Amino acid sequence: MNEPVLRTEQLKAFYVLDVHGDQKVVKAVNEVNLEIRINEVYGIAGESGCGKSTLLKALYGAVEPPLRLMGGKVYYLVGDSELDISSLSPEEKRKLRWEHISYVPQGSMSVLNPVIKLRETFSDFIGSHVSGKTRGEAFEIAKGRLSELGLPIKILDAYPHQLSGGMKQRVTIALAALLKPRIIICDEPTTALDVVVQRGVVQLLKDIQKKLENSIILVTHDMGIQANVADRIAIMYAGKIVEEASTETIFSDPQHPYTRYLINSLPRFGDKAPRESAPGNPPLLSKLPDGCPFHPRCPYAMDICKQQMPDTHALSVNHKVACWLVAEREDAKTP
Amino acid sequence: MAFIKGYLIPRLIQYILVIFLGLTAVFIIPRLTPTDPVNRTITQLRSMGSYLDPASMNAFIEDLNELYGLEGSTLEQYGAFWKRLFKGDFGVSYFQFPTPVNQLIKTAIPWTLGMLLMTTVLSWILGNIIGGLAGYFSRSQWSRIIDTFTMIIRPIPYYIFAFALLLLLAYVIPIFPVSGGTGIGRQFALNLPYILDVLRHAFLPALSLVLIGSAVWFQTMKLVVQNVNAEDFVQYAKFGGIRERRIASKYVIRNAMLPQITSLALSIGQIFSGALITEIVFSYPGLGMLLYNAIITGDYNLIMGITALSIVGITTAILILDLLYPLFDPRVRYI
Amino acid sequence: MRILKDLFEDYRFSVSFSILGILLILAILSLFSPYDPTLWGTVPRDLKPSWTYLLGTNSKGQDIFWQATFAIRNSLVIAVIAASLSRVIAVLVGMVAGYKGGKTGTVLMFLSDVFLVIPLFLIIVMLAMLVREKMTLVTLGLLLAVFGWAWDARVIRSQILSLRERGFTQTAILSGTGTVRLVLNEYMPFATPLIFSTLINNMAWVVGLEITLAFLGLVNMEIPTLGTMLQWAISYQAILLGYWWWILTPIILSILLFVALYWLSVSISEYLDPRTRIQRVGT
Numbered sequence: 001m002n003e004p005v006l007r008t009e010q011l012k013a014f015y016v017l018d019v020h021g022d023q024k025v026v027k028a029v030n031e032v033n034l035e036i037r038i039n040e041v042y043g044i045a046g047e048s049g050c051g052k053s054t055l056l057k058a059l060y061g062a063v064e065p066p067l068r069l070m071g072g073k074v075y076y077l078v079g080d081s082e083l084d085i086s087s088l089s090p091e092e093k094r095k096l097r098w099e100h101i102s103y104v105p106q107g108s109m110s111v112l113n114p115v116i117k118l119r120e121t122f123s124d125f126i127g128s129h130v131s132g133k134t135r136g137e138a139f140e141i142a143k144g145r146l147s148e149l150g151l152p153i154k155i156l157d158a159y160p161h162q163l164s165g166g167m168k169q170r171v172t173i174a175l176a177a178l179l180k181p182r183i184i185i186c187d188e189p190t191t192a193l194d195v196v197v198q199r200g201v202v203q204l205l206k207d208i209q210k211k212l213e214n215s216i217i218l219v220t221h222d223m224g225i226q227a228n229v230a231d232r233i234a235i236m237y238a239g240k241i242v243e244e245a246s247t248e249t250i251f252s253d254p255q256h257p258y259t260r261y262l263i264n265s266l267p268r269f270g271d272k273a274p275r276e277s278a279p280g281n282p283p284l285l286s287k288l289p290d291g292c293p294f295h296p297r298c299p300y301a302m303d304i305c306k307q308q309m310p311d312t313h314a315l316s317v318n319h320k321v322a323c324w325l326v327a328e329r330e331d332a333k334t335p
Numbered sequence: 336m337a338f339i340k341g342y343l344i345p346r347l348i349q350y351i352l353v354i355f356l357g358l359t360a361v362f363i364i365p366r367l368t369p370t371d372p373v374n375r376t377i378t379q380l381r382s383m384g385s386y387l388d389p390a391s392m393n394a395f396i397e398d399l400n401e402l403y404g405l406e407g408s409t410l411e412q413y414g415a416f417w418k419r420l421f422k423g424d425f426g427v428s429y430f431q432f433p434t435p436v437n438q439l440i441k442t443a444i445p446w447t448l449g450m451l452l453m454t455t456v457l458s459w460i461l462g463n464i465i466g467g468l469a470g471y472f473s474r475s476q477w478s479r480i481i482d483t484f485t486m487i488i489r490p491i492p493y494y495i496f497a498f499a500l501l502l503l504l505a506y507v508i509p510i511f512p513v514s515g516g517t518g519i520g521r522q523f524a525l526n527l528p529y530i531l532d533v534l535r536h537a538f539l540p541a542l543s544l545v546l547i548g549s550a551v552w553f554q555t556m557k558l559v560v561q562n563v564n565a566e567d568f569v570q571y572a573k574f575g576g577i578r579e580r581r582i583a584s585k586y587v588i589r590n591a592m593l594p595q596i597t598s599l600a601l602s603i604g605q606i607f608s609g610a611l612i613t614e615i616v617f618s619y620p621g622l623g624m625l626l627y628n629a630i631i632t633g634d635y636n637l638i639m640g641i642t643a644l645s646i647v648g649i650t651t652a653i654l655i656l657d658l659l660y661p662l663f664d665p666r667v668r669y670i
Numbered sequence: 671m672r673i674l675k676d677l678f679e680d681y682r683f684s685v686s687f688s689i690l691g692i693l694l695i696l697a698i699l700s701l702f703s704p705y706d707p708t709l710w711g712t713v714p715r716d717l718k719p720s721w722t723y724l725l726g727t728n729s730k731g732q733d734i735f736w737q738a739t740f741a742i743r744n745s746l747v748i749a750v751i752a753a754s755l756s757r758v759i760a761v762l763v764g765m766v767a768g769y770k771g772g773k774t775g776t777v778l779m780f781l782s783d784v785f786l787v788i789p790l791f792l793i794i795v796m797l798a799m800l801v802r803e804k805m806t807l808v809t810l811g812l813l814l815a816v817f818g819w820a821w822d823a824r825v826i827r828s829q830i831l832s833l834r835e836r837g838f839t840q841t842a843i844l845s846g847t848g849t850v851r852l853v854l855n856e857y858m859p860f861a862t863p864l865i866f867s868t869l870i871n872n873m874a875w876v877v878g879l880e881i882t883l884a885f886l887g888l889v890n891m892e893i894p895t896l897g898t899m900l901q902w903a904i905s906y907q908a909i910l911l912g913y914w915w916w917i918l919t920p921i922i923l924s925i926l927l928f929v930a931l932y933w934l935s936v937s938i939s940e941y942l943d944p945r946t947r948i949q950r951v952g953t
Contacts, residue, residue: 060574062573062574093576094576094578095576096576097574097575097576098575098576099576102575103571103574103575105567105570105571105574107567109567110566110567110568111567111568111570111571112568112571113568113572113585113586113589113590114568114590114665114666115589115590115593115663115664115665115666116585116589117665120585124572124575124577124581124585125575125577128575128576128577128578128581129576159665159666159669161665161666161669162669175575349780349783352780352784353783353784353787353788356784356788357784357788357793360788360793361793361796364793364796364797364800365796367800486682486929486932486933486936487929489932490874490928490929490931490932490933491925491928491929492878492881492882492928494881494882494885495881495921495924495925495928498900498917498921499921499925501909502909502914502917502918502921601786601787604786604787604788604789604790604791607789608789608790608791608792611791612882612885615885615886626792626795627886630795630799630886630887630888631887633799635799638792638795638796638799639796641792642789642792642793642795642796645789645792646788646789646792649787649788649789650787650788653787
């Protein structure tokens with residue numbers, strides 16, 4: 001089965017705001033095409049404000065005003081058939097959640113209901129999808145999962161405010177893996193945690209993926225973590241995917257000028273040369289320039305870059321780049 | 336243990352201090368008046384035609400001084416004041432001499448307490464339920480209609496509203512009795528006609544208290560629910576595909592109740608004062624009318640007694656609510 | 671004034687603004703009153719509203735319309751005096767408690783809690799009884815000012831507390847800004863809108879209390895205010911005798927005043943709170 005577990009086609013999601021009569025449109029997800037395969041960790045990297053979190057919301061089917069789906073499709077592979085999630089009723093979507101696809105939120109500090117014990121939270125998540133006898137079993141699985149992940153069972157009797165940040169993050173990851181979903185989406189799971197805890201969280205994710213053999217979509221701006229966990233990485237800039245390749249390729253042979261800057265800015269062992277980052281700032285998603293969004297900062301910008309959005313060019317089966325410079329170079333190669 | 340130290344003890348200390356300060360104020364303020372109550376009583380009695388020879392007069396004055404707690408220096412009076420308080424003796428009414436204040440209050444309290452408890456509980460429950468629903472379905476039309484309605488009613492003080500009701504429903508359309516607690520000349524009896532009569536008389540004052548009270552709770556609850564709805568853990572619960580009904584009850588309402596309980600505690604003083612004045616508008620035979628008569632006749636002892644009792648009563652009610660709060664909020668229970 | 675333009679988009683602001691404008695005009699009209707409001711018998715008694723006597727006359731022989739203009743003016747004056755003074759107290763207490771924190775803060779907050787919890791109304795009644803005959807507008811304003819600061823002190827204190835944690839505070843302190851200057855220059859812009867909305871709330875509270883005290887006969891009954899107008903009408907049995915114009919005037923005017931003040935404060939505070947402002951925005 002080589003079909004992608006999750007697929008998007010020209011996905012467009014904008015925020016439409018009306019601030020005292022002026023309409024502002026924030027193009028957070030601007031024609032994104034993704035294909036997530038089974039049994040892989042797919043990383044999405046990019047600066048703050050490039051639209052990563054919005055993309056995740058759109059992938060999860062959690063689009064609520066002022067966020068609007070402006071175009072494109074999202075497909076899940078449920079069982080053997082591909083479902084267009086916009087065709088699903090709210091109840092069908094609700095059923096898919098957690099069982100088929102789950103979510104690890106950014107900043108788990110306040111995502112747990114403060115007035116109930118953790119065991120009730122777990123029971124809520126389980127009970128909303130699994131009913132009757134199997135609930136008792138599922139609860140046992142929950143306890144089992146917790147111990148597998150090195151979390152003490154007695155935290156089930158605790159209230160959220162009694163746990164540390166790192167512990168809460170691990171709890172949300174355990175919750176996400178509870179019903180063995182096919183896809184787990186993680187939104188910056190390591191931000192706001194100290195490095196030691198980060199390592200534990202990353203290891204947890206890797207263990208889960210290995211056990212469940214499912215797909216994990218990992219969004220983080222931390223390239224070090226991407227290098228550690230991801231099989232393939234997509235680089236996002238100003239609402240678009242500018243490059244997508246295997247982790248190795250991204251780090252060893254980045255093609256897009258932005259990716260190059262990104263990789264070059266990472267510190268390396270033994271290399272004491274000053275790191276250089278891309279000049280300027282990323283554009284406001286409400287005021288995107290014409291053509292390629294990166295051209296104001298790109299040292300290789302050509303005329304066409306300022307006028308037209310570059311198409312996505314496949315350098316090889318596993319390497320895609322959206323850049324006129326690369327496209328021209330490849331065209332020059334083929335006679 | 337931490338709970339006791341962090342929550343219980345400070346609350347108890349505050350309780351005792353507030354009562355202490357409040358009652359001291361009750362002690363001090365009347366003593367700032369230039370008129371001497373003993374002289375007043377004597378002048379009053381004299382004007383009614385009684386006469387005493389000088390020796391008995393002196394003895395009488397001494398007795399009066401003692402009765403009114405005006406014996407000795409201010410400090411000694413203060414000590415005596417507290418001693419009496421602990422025995423529940425508020426002294427003797429200046430005007431309705433020699434009826435003890437206690438007796439007067441005892442007759443009035445059941446009316447006020449009954450009205451107050453019923454209307455406060457009713458408006459709190461009603462307002463919170465409707466407000467909660469309105470907050471949840473805040474875009475619906477009915478919730479906006481009720482919102483506008485409460486916007487007009489809420490700022491009107493109870494008694495002004497009471498006047499309007501009085502004009503409307505007791506004069507213009509004379510359905511309800513204008514004043515009093517029961518029909519004139521009715522005896523207390525636990526039979527249906529008596530109870531119905533009481534209810535008929537209590538209806539209008541209760542109506543104004545309940546309507547405006549509900550408006551207040553409606554508005555605050557609606558706001559609170561709207562805020563809680565936007566909280567991370569509610570979003571997360573939705574992501575988890577937890578059923579709508581469960582989210583509404585366990586995630587939204589349970590958390591919305593917390594600030595509402597606190598608000599109730601803070602408003603008790605205001606609600607009480609408002610109820611008293613409303614009683615006056617309707618000549619309802621509760622503490623309100625008692626207070627009114629005391630003001631007109633300059634009966635300081637009675638006013639002091641009512642004030643002292645109110646301070647103790649209200650602070651105790653607030654303390655009880657404060658002690659109940661940890662039952663609802665585990666963050667306070669396990670600090 | 672973009673702010674004003676934005677505020678006017680909220681119907682609550684525009685309606686309340688207009689109502690208050692009208693009331694203000696009426697109050698100013700009192701300066702042109704042909705009658706001395708404290709005199710009785712200046713016009714024939716108990717006449718229904720007509721073109722000569724716009725709101726009729728009362729049993730004391732006074733023109734109700736002109737009485738009303740004085741009533742509005744005096745009630746507003748009391749409200750402004752009391753509310754402004756209690757702002758000063760609230761700001762002082764709130765800022766000191768918020769900025770200094772520690773023991774001073776706890777003591778101050780405890781003090782304001784006492785004021786919150788005790789049924790102030792009764793204490794005010796007791797005090798009013800003392801001053802009864804000598805009660806002037808200003809005295810009444812002062813009395814109410816002393817008791818109206820507690821809630822808002824708390825609100826201001828929380829604002830200051832959160833401001834203290836912000837980055838710019840540290841920057842200011844490290845660059846040598848003195849405490850007073852820090853509070854006045856840096857914090858005021860944040861606190862001012864808050865102060866303004868609590869001012870309006872407080873004014874409504876003061877008017878309500880003034881009417882209550884008048885109702886209980888604890889103010890100088892010769893000075894026309896909304897409360898005393900109401901009280902005179904009641905004691906002359908206006909309801910029973912059917913002189914509806916006499917009792918309805920203060921009731922309707924005060925309802926208008928309360929609703930207008932409330933709508934004004936709600937629309938302003940919703941405008942200031944970034945969360946509700948976004949909620950008004952595009953769906």
